[in-house]
Amino acid sequence: MVKAELVFVPSPGFGHLVSTVEMAKLLIDRDPHVSITLLIMKPPYVSHSGIDDRTRSLANSMAARFRFVHLPDVGPISETNPSKTRDLYVESYKPHVREAIARLTEPGSGQDSPRLAGLVVDMFCTTMIDVANELRVPSYVFFTSSAAFLGLMFHLQRQRxxxxxxxxxxxxxxxxxxxxxxxxxxxxxVLPTAYLVKEAAPAYIGHARRFRETKGIFVNTFAELEAHVLESLVDDMIPPVYPVGPILNLTRSTGGPGPSNGLEIMKWLDNQPRSSVVFLCFGSRGSFDADAVREFATALERCGHRFLWSLREPPPKGKVGTPRDYANLEEILPEGFLDRTVKIGKVIGWAPQVDILAHPAVGGFVSHCGWNSTLESIWFDVPIAGLPLYAEQQFNAFEMVVELDLAVEIKMEYRRDVRIQSETRVTAEEIERGIRQVMEIDSARRKKVKEMSEKSRKALDEGGSSCSSLRRLIGDIFNNMPR
Structure with a gap:
C-alpha cells in the first residue's frame, strides 16, 4: 500500500507543539502507512536552549515514522501590533518551509518512501496554505480549540x-x-477578546476565510460533547470537520520549577478526603493583582473548603512575559492567611495540573476555561467553576456553563487583557458562591460531568465516535493524495 507523509506546521510555541504532537501520535498509531514530519519554528523572544531541550525530549519519545525538523531563525519583526506580529512572523518562515519540504520530497529516497499527502497547518498558520497550493498538495487545519469557537469564526467571517x-x-x-x-x-x-479589538479582529476573519480553502479541519473535541455545534458545521461552504479529541497530553509531572515540588503537593493531597479539595489554577499565563488575590483569600476563608491554590506573580506592569512563582507568598496574601488556613489549604506556585486533576481528593476546579484545561477537567471528572481571563476563554465558559450545564460561573465576562480597557472586578462573594456550587457533592451537574467524562474516554476507544472520525479522516487523506 502507498505510504503517506503528512507535514505539520504548528504555531511557534511549546503549547501548540505539544497538542500537535498528540494529534500526530493519534494518526501514526492508527495507521502504519502514515508518517509525520513536524516543522518547528523558533518562538520569537525565546532562547534556543529552552525550546530545543523540550522538543528534543518529545522527539526522543517518538517512533521512527515521526520526525522533527528545526527551521532556521528568521530576523526580528518590526511591528507593534501583537496580532500582526504573529502573522508576519509565521509568514517570514515560508521560504524555510518550502525548502524543508523540498528536501523531504527530493527524488532518490527509494521506492518505498512515503509520498507527500498534504500540509496540516495550525489554526494560526493559515498563510502556509499558500505553500501547499504551490506544491499542488492538499492542506488541512489542526484546530486546537473547540468546535464552537470554529463555528463562531466561520459565522463572524461570513457576517463581515x-x-x-x-x-x-x-x-x-x-x-x-x-x-x-x-x-x-x-x-x-463574552465574545473572544480578538473579535472586540480592531487591531486583532481582521486577522481572525482572515484565518476563517483560509480555513474554507482546505480539505478538512481536525478539531480537538468529541461528538458527544458538542453534538449541536458539529451538526451546524455540516455545510457545503465549510470543509469536512473531524472531531478527533479529546487530544490531551496526560504525561505526569513529579517536579516543577521554583519552590513548588510536585511530590510534596501529591503527598499533601494523599492526606485529604476524597473529593474534598477545590483546586484553583489559571494556566501558564494566569495571574492576578493584589486586589484580586485578597478577594480570593477572603472567599476561601469564608467557604471553609479544603483548597489547593496555584498563585503566580504577574509580570511587571507594562512588560510582556509569563507569570512566575512568588518568592514570598506572605507579601501578597492577607496578614495571617497562611496561619489561619494551614489545616485546610495549601498555596503553591507552579502546579502539575494533570496530576492534581487525576487525584481522587480533588472535587472541584476553579479555572480560566482554557480549552485544554476544560477537556482535562472533563476527562478526570472534576467540575469547573469558571473565571475566564483572556483569548476565547469567556466564550468557552459560556458554552460550558449555559449551553452544556457542565460548569458553574464565577464571572463569565471577567477579563485580564491589556487590549480590553475594563475595570471589571471579581468579588469575594462571586468567588465564594462559585466554589460552594462547584463543590456540591450530589448536584445534578456533577452527575452530568461524570457521564461526560465516561463519554470522553469511550470516544477514543475502538468503535468510539472520535476513533471512527479519525479512521474516516485517514481514509480521506489517502483519497485526496495527488496521483
Missing part, C-alpha cells in the same frame, strides 16, 4: 464579508447575539 457586520462594534455592548452554533443567545460581552 456578506453583511458588513464588524464584531468590534459589540465591545462594551449589552447586546445578545443569535448564532446557529448555540441554542441560547450569546451575550456580546
Amino acid at each position: 464579508d456578506e453583511q458588513g457586520i464588524d464584531s468590534t462594534e459589540f465591545r462594551n455592548s449589552d447586546t445578545e447575539l443569535d448564532f446557529p452554533i448555540f441554542a441560547n443567545k450569546l451575550p456580546a460581552k
Whole structure:
C-alpha cells in the first residue's frame, strides 16, 4: 500500500507543539502507512536552549515514522501590533518551509518512501496554505480549540464579508447575539477578546476565510460533547470537520520549577478526603493583582473548603512575559492567611495540573476555561467553576456553563487583557458562591460531568465516535493524495 507523509506546521510555541504532537501520535498509531514530519519554528523572544531541550525530549519519545525538523531563525519583526506580529512572523518562515519540504520530497529516497499527502497547518498558520497550493498538495487545519469557537469564526467571517457586520462594534455592548452554533443567545460581552479589538479582529476573519480553502479541519473535541455545534458545521461552504479529541497530553509531572515540588503537593493531597479539595489554577499565563488575590483569600476563608491554590506573580506592569512563582507568598496574601488556613489549604506556585486533576481528593476546579484545561477537567471528572481571563476563554465558559450545564460561573465576562480597557472586578462573594456550587457533592451537574467524562474516554476507544472520525479522516487523506 502507498505510504503517506503528512507535514505539520504548528504555531511557534511549546503549547501548540505539544497538542500537535498528540494529534500526530493519534494518526501514526492508527495507521502504519502514515508518517509525520513536524516543522518547528523558533518562538520569537525565546532562547534556543529552552525550546530545543523540550522538543528534543518529545522527539526522543517518538517512533521512527515521526520526525522533527528545526527551521532556521528568521530576523526580528518590526511591528507593534501583537496580532500582526504573529502573522508576519509565521509568514517570514515560508521560504524555510518550502525548502524543508523540498528536501523531504527530493527524488532518490527509494521506492518505498512515503509520498507527500498534504500540509496540516495550525489554526494560526493559515498563510502556509499558500505553500501547499504551490506544491499542488492538499492542506488541512489542526484546530486546537473547540468546535464552537470554529463555528463562531466561520459565522463572524461570513457576517463581515456578506453583511458588513464588524464584531468590534459589540465591545462594551449589552447586546445578545443569535448564532446557529448555540441554542441560547450569546451575550456580546463574552465574545473572544480578538473579535472586540480592531487591531486583532481582521486577522481572525482572515484565518476563517483560509480555513474554507482546505480539505478538512481536525478539531480537538468529541461528538458527544458538542453534538449541536458539529451538526451546524455540516455545510457545503465549510470543509469536512473531524472531531478527533479529546487530544490531551496526560504525561505526569513529579517536579516543577521554583519552590513548588510536585511530590510534596501529591503527598499533601494523599492526606485529604476524597473529593474534598477545590483546586484553583489559571494556566501558564494566569495571574492576578493584589486586589484580586485578597478577594480570593477572603472567599476561601469564608467557604471553609479544603483548597489547593496555584498563585503566580504577574509580570511587571507594562512588560510582556509569563507569570512566575512568588518568592514570598506572605507579601501578597492577607496578614495571617497562611496561619489561619494551614489545616485546610495549601498555596503553591507552579502546579502539575494533570496530576492534581487525576487525584481522587480533588472535587472541584476553579479555572480560566482554557480549552485544554476544560477537556482535562472533563476527562478526570472534576467540575469547573469558571473565571475566564483572556483569548476565547469567556466564550468557552459560556458554552460550558449555559449551553452544556457542565460548569458553574464565577464571572463569565471577567477579563485580564491589556487590549480590553475594563475595570471589571471579581468579588469575594462571586468567588465564594462559585466554589460552594462547584463543590456540591450530589448536584445534578456533577452527575452530568461524570457521564461526560465516561463519554470522553469511550470516544477514543475502538468503535468510539472520535476513533471512527479519525479512521474516516485517514481514509480521506489517502483519497485526496495527488496521483
